[in-house]
Each structure stands twice: as C-alpha cells, then as structure tokens.
Amino acid sequence: MILGKIVTVKVDRKLGSHHPEYPNIFYPINYGYIENVIAADxxxxxxxIMGVNEAVDTFTGKVIAIIHRKNDIETKWVVVPKNLNFTREEIILAINFQEQYFEIEIEI
Incomplete structure (x- = not known):
C-alpha cells in the first residue's frame, strides 16, 4: 500500500523553477522522484511535494494521493509533511500547472 507510506523525494525541479524541456511550465511546488522506486515508465x-513553501533538495513525508494519468503510462505521487493533509480540490489546484495536459484520476 503506497498511501500513507513515508518516502524521501529527491527534488530535481524546485519550487520557482521551469521545466527543462518546456520553459512555459513553471513549478509553483517542489517536484522530484523517489530513488530506487521504478515506475511503469x-x-x-x-x-x-505539497505543504512545503520553499525550494528544497530533498524532502521526507507521507504519500497522500496517487495521480493516475488515464492517457499516459505515468503515475505521480503527492507527498506532504507527516502532519498535513489536503483535499482532492487542493491537490488539483496545486498540480494543475502540469497535469492540465492530461486526463487524470486522483486516488486518495
């Protein structure tokens, strides 16, 4: 079970940065990957990463949601500080900068 699991995210696109291939995509939150966990792609x-309002290199928190892209093989996890939770609507607002280009389903 992934939801509720504590993971460490290595941030490669910090809050305030732009996508390396699509410079029109601005990151209003930190984004990265979990080392040694291989996804479907x-x-x-x-x-x-939600609930952290400064650029960070790494972050350890809990997985509160899984973003399933219906028209892409990738899934994305939403990781937050251990004492925080966000609603589905708050998650959609936070990730829309990138997920607006995909048909998504959020598992909470």
Missing part, C-alpha cells in the same frame, strides 16, 4: 517514481 521505467524511470524512478515522480512525486509532487
């Missing part, structure tokens, strides 16, 4: 598992 063959790459390390991607994760959005």
């Amino acid at each position: 063959g790459e390390e598992q991607d994760a959005y």
Whole structure:
C-alpha cells in the first residue's frame, strides 16, 4: 500500500523553477522522484511535494494521493509533511500547472 507510506523525494525541479524541456511550465511546488522506486515508465517514481513553501533538495513525508494519468503510462505521487493533509480540490489546484495536459484520476 503506497498511501500513507513515508518516502524521501529527491527534488530535481524546485519550487520557482521551469521545466527543462518546456520553459512555459513553471513549478509553483517542489517536484522530484523517489530513488530506487521504478515506475511503469521505467524511470524512478515522480512525486509532487505539497505543504512545503520553499525550494528544497530533498524532502521526507507521507504519500497522500496517487495521480493516475488515464492517457499516459505515468503515475505521480503527492507527498506532504507527516502532519498535513489536503483535499482532492487542493491537490488539483496545486498540480494543475502540469497535469492540465492530461486526463487524470486522483486516488486518495
């Protein structure tokens, strides 16, 4: 079970940065991956970090949601500080900068 699991995210796109291939995509939250957890796309598992309002290199928190892309093989995890939770609506608002290009389903 992934939901509720404590993971460490290595941040490669810090809050305030732009996507390396699509410069029009601005990251209003930290985004990275969980080392040694291989996702369906063959790459390390991607994760959005919510509840942290400064750029960080790494972050350890709990997984509160899984973003399933219906029109893509990738899934994204939403990781937050251990004492926080967010609603589905809050998650959608936070990740829309990138997920607006996909048809998604959120598992909470």
